Amino acid sequence: MAAMIRLHNTLSGRVEEFVPIESGSVKLYTCGPTVYDFPHIGNWRSYVFEDLLKRLFLYRGFRVLHVMNITDVDDKTIRGANAKGVGLDEYTKPFIEAFARDRDVLAILPADVYPRATAHIEEMVVLIEALLRKGFAYRKDGSIYFAIDKFPAYGRLSKINLEDLRPGSHADADEYAKESVHDFALWKAPKEGEPVWETRIGPGRPGWHIECSAMSSRYLGRTFDIHCGGVDNIFPHHENEIAQSEAATGVTFVNYWVHGHHLVVDGEKMSKSKGNFYTLTDILEKGYDPLDVRYLLVATHYRKMLNFTFEALDQARTARRRIGNFLGELRAAAQDGPSDPAVVRMVDEARAGFVTGLEDDLNISEALAAVFTLIKSAYPLLTRSEMTKADGSLISEFVAEADKVLGVRPSPVVSASGKINATSELSGAVTVIEAEILAKIEARQKARAGRDFKRADEIRDELLEAGIVLEDTKDGVRWKRTGPPKS
Ligand SMILES: [Zn+2]
Numbered sequence: 001m002a003a004m005i006r007l008h009n010t011l012s013g014r015v016e017e018f019v020p021i022e023s024g025s026v027k028l029y030t031c032g033p034t035v036y037d038f039p040h041i042g043n044w045r046s047y048v049f050e051d052l053l054k055r056l057f058l059y060r061g062f063r064v065l066h067v068m069n070i071t072d073v074d075d076k077t078i079r080g081a082n083a084k085g086v087g088l089d090e091y092t093k094p095f096i097e098a099f100a101r102d103r104d105v106l107a108i109l110p111a112d113v114y115p116r117a118t119a120h121i122e123e124m125v126v127l128i129e130a131l132l133r134k135g136f137a138y139r140k141d142g143s144i145y146f147a148i149d150k151f152p153a154y155g156r157l158s159k160i161n162l163e164d165l166r167p168g169s170h171a172d173a174d175e176y177a178k179e180s181v182h183d184f185a186l187w188k189a190p191k192e193g194e195p196v197w198e199t200r201i202g203p204g205r206p207g208w209h210i211e212c213s214a215m216s217s218r219y220l221g222r223t224f225d226i227h228c229g230g231v232d233n234i235f236p237h238h239e240n241e242i243a244q245s246e247a248a249t250g251v252t253f254v255n256y257w258v259h260g261h262h263l264v265v266d267g268e269k270m271s272k273s274k275g276n277f278y279t280l281t282d283i284l285e286k287g288y289d290p291l292d293v294r295y296l297l298v299a300t301h302y303r304k305m306l307n308f309t310f311e312a313l314d315q316a317r318t319a320r321r322r323i324g325n326f327l328g329e330l331r332a333a334a335q336d337g338p339s340d341p342a343v344v345r346m347v348d349e350a351r352a353g354f355v356t357g358l359e360d361d362l363n364i365s366e367a368l369a370a371v372f373t374l375i376k377s378a379y380p381l382l383t384r385s386e387m388t389k390a391d392g393s394l395i396s397e398f399v400a401e402a403d404k405v406l407g408v409r410p411s412p413v414v415s416a417s418g419k420i421n422a423t424s425e426l427s428g429a430v431t432v433i434e435a436e437i438l439a440k441i442e443a444r445q446k447a448r449a450g451r452d453f454k455r456a457d458e459i460r461d462e463l464l465e466a467g468i469v470l471e472d473t474k475d476g477v478r479w480k481r482t483g484p485p486k487s
Helices: 041-059 075-084 088-105 121-133 208-220 231-249 280-284 290-299 310-331 341-359 364-383 389-406 432-449 453-465
Strands: 006-009 014-017 025-030 063-068 137-140 143-146 183-188 197-199 202-206 224-230 254-260 263-265 306-308 468-473 476-481
Touching (some): 006 254, 041 063, 063 208, 088 280, 121 183, 121 208, 183 231, 208 224, 290 364, 341 364, 432 453
Antiparallel strands (some): 137 143, 143 183, 468 476
């Protein structure tokens, strides 16, 4: 069936059919990390939802050109570098590395380009020159500001009320509240303790908003298909991006604005002072698998508030384990013979439900329900030993196909020879933590093969201590998590 993807566009406030600029291709820009700290799980929620969207396009046969910026100069990075007494580069480097590491651990497909703001000052200068030339920008005390009252479409994205706007009132901060809408800084005058670029528009450094306008168009063109971010980016960041880009080019900047909702922890806004602020590392240190975290982030619709609790994370782990165990059971299907037409129909229905759900503005509940309905209907065949090898592989192929979009890689099963055999079934690589577990299982199998039962038992106990239970079955060793490790 042909792809017909519908997405909620913040600009229109409606779910719309996605029509690409160029048939079969998607030009996608997602606001990337400001590398002044480690991303918290709220940030990861946005990146995971964007990954789900991108994987859906790829699965449905689109080419995707994905650009994600790295904000390595702005108010926050400068403040952090100064507090530490180091240069910007030195300050941001570990955060850029941590971002890439955690992205891989969460199985987020990397973007095609990760432009860094500090490497695109020239593009920003060109854009600001155009805005000055066309009268949308003005200079004041060495800085350059965007004049909001010159751009009548301002507020279209965020539906902001401009009644109280005082022309010429301006501020220098990158971030501010809706209540204090004002002309914003495109270029900031040199200041003690801040990096300075000597440019044609004068010395100084860029404001945050101009960075995304300049870098997106540098790689995707003046008009591109989709721009994503969290809902907190809508104002002022994305509103300002539209103003800068459209005022400078005179053409539409972005066709679809797609925003992911907030994540709260235990029903409250995350904050360091409340002690409910988590980075990915904080959660993994409690013994969770990163892909259980991914499952949790993926499983709530992107336009709904996600309430993060450890109970919900435990449920995500159980759900993911259920798929993994099911795949393990399928491997046990040993009967010869052709596929049962009923099974073929089950798989076709599951696929249709999965695709229809996701194409409907990423309706993940419907998509996951299709997978679990299939599991439920297939179990009786397994328990009655009525499933043929052909049936089994038909079903596991579909689950692997679905996982190309979900990216949650259900837990593998290890065969009696100690060889990992179910992992490759679901997209190849294993996570760091799974790899450690599998290495231990393999070491235990070797010890047993060499009749070193003492060593084998030791390894089993070590794993148990880490919350991993081994089960020796006729098809090999299966492992399960019982919960977070005792610390
Ligand atoms: Zn941005």
